[in-house]
Amino acid sequence: MAVYTHVPAEDIDAFLTRYDAGRLVSAKGIAEGVENSNYLLETTGADGHGHRYILTLYEKRVDEADLPFFMDLLDHLGERGCLVPRFIADRDGKRLQQLSGRPACLIEFLTGISVTEPTAGQARAAGAALGQLHKAAEGFAGERRNALDLPGWHDLADKCGEHFDDIAPGLHRRVADELAFLDAHWPTDLPRAVIHADLFPDNVLMLGDEVTGLIDFYFSCTDIRAYDLAVTHSAWCFSNDGATWFGDRSRAMIAGYEAAHGLSAAERTAFPILCRGAALRFLLTRAYDWINTPPDALVTRKDPLAYLRRLDFYAKATPAELLDI
Amino acid sequence: MAVYTHVPAEDIDAFLTRYDAGRLVSAKGIAEGVENSNYLLETTGADGHGHRYILTLYEKRVDEADLPFFMDLLDHLGERGCLVPRFIADRDGKRLQQLSGRPACLIEFLTGISVTEPTAGQARAAGAALGQLHKAAEGFAGERRNALDLPGWHDLADKCGEHFDDIAPGLHRRVADELAFLDAHWPTDLPRAVIHADLFPDNVLMLGDEVTGLIDFYFSCTDIRAYDLAVTHSAWCFSNDGATWFGDRSRAMIAGYEAAHGLSAAERTAFPILCRGAALRFLLTRAYDWINTPPDALVTRKDPLAYLRRLDFYAKATPAELLDI
Numbered sequence: 001m002a003v004y005t006h007v008p009a010e011d012i013d014a015f016l017t018r019y020d021a022g023r024l025v026s027a028k029g030i031a032e033g034v035e036n037s038n039y040l041l042e043t044t045g046a047d048g049h050g051h052r053y054i055l056t057l058y059e060k061r062v063d064e065a066d067l068p069f070f071m072d073l074l075d076h077l078g079e080r081g082c083l084v085p086r087f088i089a090d091r092d093g094k095r096l097q098q099l100s101g102r103p104a105c106l107i108e109f110l111t112g113i114s115v116t117e118p119t120a121g122q123a124r125a126a127g128a129a130l131g132q133l134h135k136a137a138e139g140f141a142g143e144r145r146n147a148l149d150l151p152g153w154h155d156l157a158d159k160c161g162e163h164f165d166d167i168a169p170g171l172h173r174r175v176a177d178e179l180a181f182l183d184a185h186w187p188t189d190l191p192r193a194v195i196h197a198d199l200f201p202d203n204v205l206m207l208g209d210e211v212t213g214l215i216d217f218y219f220s221c222t223d224i225r226a227y228d229l230a231v232t233h234s235a236w237c238f239s240n241d242g243a244t245w246f247g248d249r250s251r252a253m254i255a256g257y258e259a260a261h262g263l264s265a266a267e268r269t270a271f272p273i274l275c276r277g278a279a280l281r282f283l284l285t286r287a288y289d290w291i292n293t294p295p296d297a298l299v300t301r302k303d304p305l306a307y308l309r310r311l312d313f314y315a316k317a318t319p320a321e322l323l324d325i
Numbered sequence: 326m327a328v329y330t331h332v333p334a335e336d337i338d339a340f341l342t343r344y345d346a347g348r349l350v351s352a353k354g355i356a357e358g359v360e361n362s363n364y365l366l367e368t369t370g371a372d373g374h375g376h377r378y379i380l381t382l383y384e385k386r387v388d389e390a391d392l393p394f395f396m397d398l399l400d401h402l403g404e405r406g407c408l409v410p411r412f413i414a415d416r417d418g419k420r421l422q423q424l425s426g427r428p429a430c431l432i433e434f435l436t437g438i439s440v441t442e443p444t445a446g447q448a449r450a451a452g453a454a455l456g457q458l459h460k461a462a463e464g465f466a467g468e469r470r471n472a473l474d475l476p477g478w479h480d481l482a483d484k485c486g487e488h489f490d491d492i493a494p495g496l497h498r499r500v501a502d503e504l505a506f507l508d509a510h511w512p513t514d515l516p517r518a519v520i521h522a523d524l525f526p527d528n529v530l531m532l533g534d535e536v537t538g539l540i541d542f543y544f545s546c547t548d549i550r551a552y553d554l555a556v557t558h559s560a561w562c563f564s565n566d567g568a569t570w571f572g573d574r575s576r577a578m579i580a581g582y583e584a585a586h587g588l589s590a591a592e593r594t595a596f597p598i599l600c601r602g603a604a605l606r607f608l609l610t611r612a613y614d615w616i617n618t619p620p621d622a623l624v625t626r627k628d629p630l631a632y633l634r635r636l637d638f639y640a641k642a643t644p645a646e647l648l649d650i
Contacts, residue, residue, distance in 0.1 A: 003356045008441035025436045025532060028365055029356040031328045040353055042436065111350045116333035176380065207350060243382060 003029035005037040006055050015099055016043060018090035019106060022051060030054075035061040037102070040109065043123045052109035054085065057102040062218050064096075064103045069142045070217050071095050071105075073194060080136035083129075083213045085110055100193065111210030112205025120252040121209040121238050127253035129211040130199060130232055131260025134225055136196045146197065146221035148281055150186050154179060156284040163291045167304055171287075178280055178311065186277065187224065187270040195228035196220050200235040214223030215324075226267040229257055230274035233322075234282065234310050255325040268323050274303075275314040275322065283307035326411050328354035328380050329360040332425045337380065340424055341368060341412040343415040344431060347376060360386040361543075363428070364435065377434035379410065382427040387543050388605075389421075389428045394422050394467045396430075396541050398519060398555060404462035408454075408538045410435055418540075437530025437537030445577040448561050452578035453534040455524055455557050456585025459550055462519045471522065473545035475511050481609040488616045492629055498611070503605055503636065511602065512549065512595040521545050522552035525560040551592040554582055555599035558647075559607065559635050569636030580650040593648050600639040600647065608632035 006029075013024040022044035032038045034096045037057040044052035058064060076085045085108040087095040097104045115122055146152070152164070157164075157175050164172035196203075198219040205213035237250040257263070286304035293301050313324075331354075338349040347369035357363045362382040370376035381419035383389060396412045403411045410433040412420040422429045471477070482489075482500050513548055522526075523544040529536035562575040582588070588596070611629035618626050639647075 009438035010441060013438070024438055027438050030352070030365070031354040031356060040355070113334035113338070113349055114354050116335060 054107040110213030120248040124247035124252035127256030128260040144224040193225040199232040230278040234278045242306040245280035280313035372477045379432040435538030441474040445573040448574035449577035449581035453585040469546045471548040506606030524557040555603040567631040604636035
């Protein structure tokens with residue numbers, strides 16, 4: 001969440017001449033999203049009215065080979081009415097450029113703010129937006145493997161090994177037991193689709209109770225569709241520390257998703273297990289980052305135990321408790 | 326150059342209700358300026374047209390007691406036609422607030438981009454803008470001590486001590502000799518005024534060759550007025566590494582300042598010495614940061630030797646070389 005590559009404003013101005021975007025009048029490095037460098041640009045606009053764009057430079061965490069998948073997905077979703085930021089083509093139809101030695105794209109700017117403490121109304125809107133996204137994604141031909149799937153969780157757990165217990169005594173055993181449970185119970189016959197896979201409140205732009213944009217698709221991939229709702233549920237329906245589950249948000253989110261897309265009987269039955277997987281996925285990535293980030297680094301380490309507490313909740317939850325609205 | 330304090334968007338929205346600013350529609354943390362936290366806000370605007378603001382939260386580096394000086398200075402300058410970002414008063418006339426436990430202010434947003442490789446035309450515009458700022462500052466009653474004056478340089482040099490030679494062999498001796506020279510030759514009878522004291526290209530917003538804003542006044546203070554031109558000269562008229570002096574930028578900047586304000590005969594005579602002081606000031610703060618920042622920290626350390634090279638240049642320069650245009 002920083003600007004990793006400093007791009008001289010003169011270079012941004014020259015870069016923009018490839019596009020019908022007008023001349024640069026402001027460029028601010030913004031702290032946003034995954035480990036990319038992002039600039040919020042303002043231009044005179046092709047029509048003389050001020051226009052804003054996001055300029056993204058891809059750092060090591062995003063694989064350049066994945067960019068066409070993301071670009072095509074957002075085009076597909078945008079054409080079907082989803083409020084997603086489209087990649088903008090230059091006059092030659094090219095969307096992927098090089099700038100300051102990095103792959104770089106000009107991207108639509110969307111207004112809206114990311115809430116920190118969602119209300120039930122906002123959780124409902126997020127659930128509905130996810131359902132609409134799943135509807136719109138139907139027929140999208142692209143595929144991308146989820147590197148953070150069940151085998152990926154095993155890999156991460158192996159890398160953390162004994163260090164889990166530096167975070168909390170007994171965590172190593174707890175993770176091993178949970179992986180064994182998921183190995184035995186993870187569903188294999190649920191519908192798969194392209195999912196967002198990271199729809200935290202950070203990645204939903206809102207005005208009041210209305211969703212104005214879904215952003216940051218850099219984890220999007222092909223996986224169990226209902227798992228996307230489980231990820232979103234784990235991100236929106238608890239206090240930050242995971243200690244409190246908010247039933248009102250939870251019921252509103254499920255109702256929003258049901259209205260926009262719906263869950264099959266098989267998806268409902270599997271939902272608590274999908275939620276356990278979602279909680280474990282964020283527990284694992286946070287634990288890995290915790291173990292591999294020095295405590296005095298400027299980067300804020302996110303508490304892995306906030307997802308252990310969610311996991312504890314989901315391990316005891318019934319489908320009715322989670323899904324009855 | 327990061328966002329140190331994360332402010333929930335809901336809190337920014339609530340904060341804005343004190344002002345006639347409309348409702349929040351976008352908030353992005355921006356990497357800008359000294360060690361404050363800055364957000365670029367967009368609101369619906371009091372008139373229903375989109376409007377932008379900077380929200381600044383002051384971290385430890387800015388003393389809250391200095392804020393009224395900065396606020397009054399920018400009001401004074403703005404009223405006299407300088408393009409500076411004004412602090413915005415809420416409906417009760419209050420400009421200083423508290424937000425997320427920090428002193429916080431809503432500030433005008435100015436368009437324009439900061440150049441990285443100034444042209445001579447841009448250096449001329451910067452010199453002229455500095456001269457206009459000095460004209461506009463006349464009659465401003467506020468005073469603020471420059472903590473980075475000659476006694477302050479001695480303090481910094483004492484703190485670095487033997488560690489100077491970890492940066493470059495012989496640097497400790499060189500700094501001591503330069504301080505001795507400045508102790509003997511630093512002018513005491515030149516006009517003093519409120520100065521910007523940090524007018525790097527970063528702090529000048531431009532569109533083409535036109536200055537659209539002077540920003541980041543958090544080093545502004547009372548000191549020798551012509552020293553401000555020396556600081557600006559050292560920042561604009563060299564390659565980044567200090568190895569190359571650009572005579573065209575230098576002549577253009579001086580011409581711009583002469584046209585807008587002018588230098589007295591005494592100021593011209595002292596100018597090379599003022600430039601040596603300016604170069605030493607940035608050499609010292611960079612050396613101090615270099616010594617006190619671990620090499621693996623995420624913060625980029627700026628090379629102190631880039632200012633040693635400027636110092637070497639100024640130590641050999643004549644007033645004619647620097648000032649004849």
